[in-house]
Amino acid sequence: MTPENPTEPGQPGPALETTALARDLGAAVESVAGVTRLEPTLLGHLGRLGERLLNTDLPIDGQGVEVHLNEASAVVSVDVATSIQRPILDTAREVQTVVMAVLQNRGLQCTSVTVSVLTVQP
Amino acid sequence: MALDETSILGCGHSIDEVWANIDHPPTAHETSCTLCGAARQSLQSLRAATAGYQDLEAHDAGPETDEALRPRPRVRENILAVARAEVRRGRRIPIAATALGPVMLSEQALVSLIRGAADSVAGVRARRISLTAPIVAEPGHRTGTDADPDGGAPAVVLEQVTCRIAVSHTVSAPRVADTVRDHVIVALSRHVAIDPKAVNIVVEDLYDA
Numbered sequence: 051m052t053p054e055n056p057t058e059p060g061q062p063g064p065a066l067e068t069t070a071l072a073r074d075l076g077a078a079v080e081s082v083a084g085v086t087r088l089e090p091t092l093l094g095h096l097g098r099l100g101e102r103l104l105n106t107d108l109p110i111d112g113q114g115v116e117v118h119l120n121e122a123s124a125v126v127s128v129d130v131a132t133s134i135q136r137p138i139l140d141t142a143r144e145v146q147t148v149v150m151a152v153l154q155n156r157g158l159q160c161t162s163v164t165v166s167v168l169t170v171q172p
Numbered sequence: 173m174a175l176d177e178t179s180i181l182g183c184g185h186s187i188d189e190v191w192a193n194i195d196h197p198p199t200a201h202e203t204s205c206t207l208c209g210a211a212r213q214s215l216q217s218l219r220a221a222t223a224g225y226q227d228l229e230a231h232d233a234g235p236e237t238d239e240a241l242r243p244r245p246r247v248r249e250n251i252l253a254v255a256r257a258e259v260r261r262g263r264r265i266p267i268a269a270t271a272l273g274p275v276m277l278s279e280q281a282l283v284s285l286i287r288g289a290a291d292s293v294a295g296v297r298a299r300r301i302s303l304t305a306p307i308v309a310e311p312g313h314r315t316g317t318d319a320d321p322d323g324g325a326p327a328v329v330l331e332q333v334t335c336r337i338a339v340s341h342t343v344s345a346p347r348v349a350d351t352v353r354d355h356v357i358v359a360l361s362r363h364v365a366i367d368p369k370a371v372n373i374v375v376e377d378l379y380d381a
Contacts, residue, residue: 090254091258092251092254092255092258096251132281134284134285134288134363137362137363138267138277138281138285138363138364139267139268139275139363139364139365142268142275143268143270143275146270146272146273146275147272149272150272160272162272162273162274163272163273164273164274164275164276165273165274165275165276166264166275166276166277166278167275167276167277167278167281168261168264168278168280168281169261169278169280169281169284170281170284170285170288170363171284172288
């Protein structure tokens with residue numbers, strides 16, 4: 051997640067809002083039929099290690115959901131592993147729809163949702 | 173995070189093989205294979221970054237490095253496993269563009285899809301899967317049989333897929349080769365709306381059923 055206005059550690063603000071939004075989006079994406087899991091990148095994995103070491107709640111890139119907030123609109127990127135049991139394009143389209151629904155529920159306009167299927171599982 | 177522990181690229185060569193040759197000029201296969209080429213490039217970047225950090229550590233800490241700063245073996249193995257997984261994924265290919273945004277597929281996922289289709293044929297074990305680098309053509313030139321209903325999708329042109337397989341001695345090799353080809357074409361069409369121009373099947377071995 052890359053907040054436009056990061057805050058100081060320990061203070062609630064846009065950065066933590068972005069973190070919370072990304073977590074909600076991640077949960078929604080994982081509930082989509084055909085999605086087996088989010089796919090963190092190496093950067094995300096290292097970030098998670100750093101999060102544990104530093105005991106921080108600040109946003110960490112590469113966890114499978116990236117949110118770029120700009121006032122009332124959002125650009126979202128999602129990296130997932132999907133099941134081969136469902137057509138990949140159907141799964142990806144539903145992920146986009148679910149992400150848009152979560153954003154709309156929060157009063158945000160969705161500018162773009164990029165879905166990357168990194169792994170296909172039997 | 174669940175990780176695939178294998179380090180085999182879609183072409184059948186392993187990341188470790190590419191790594192073992194990293195100090196030498198690329199082999200003939202590495203020169204022609206897009207997957208090995210991409211893996212080699214990523215590993216060279218990784219090696220350069222690692223060497224840079226090692227130099228920094230040597231200059232900053234002197235000859236006595238702080239053992240407390242070294243990651244535990246399990247942590248290091250975990251990070252390396254994630255790094256290998258990331259290298260295996262290859263580049264991301266745009267396969268559709270809906271009204272909400274683009275849909276991308278990693279090269280590794282594309283190869284997995286093809287491998288799964290070949291393996292689904294009774295009496296067949298898929299071995300190496302290779303493909304020409306997918307080319308993204310101009311929108312409006314979609315080649316897939318299942319056109320994207322959202323329109324405006326990029327056309328992914330896949331010139332050639334080659335599946336090397338082993339077949340059971342109990343089946344007819346020409347017949348199962350045709351079936352494998354059909355399964356691959358159907359899977360690519362159903363999942364990602366890609367219609368390859370050629371699907372080559374190479375029966376390279378027989379096995380006892």
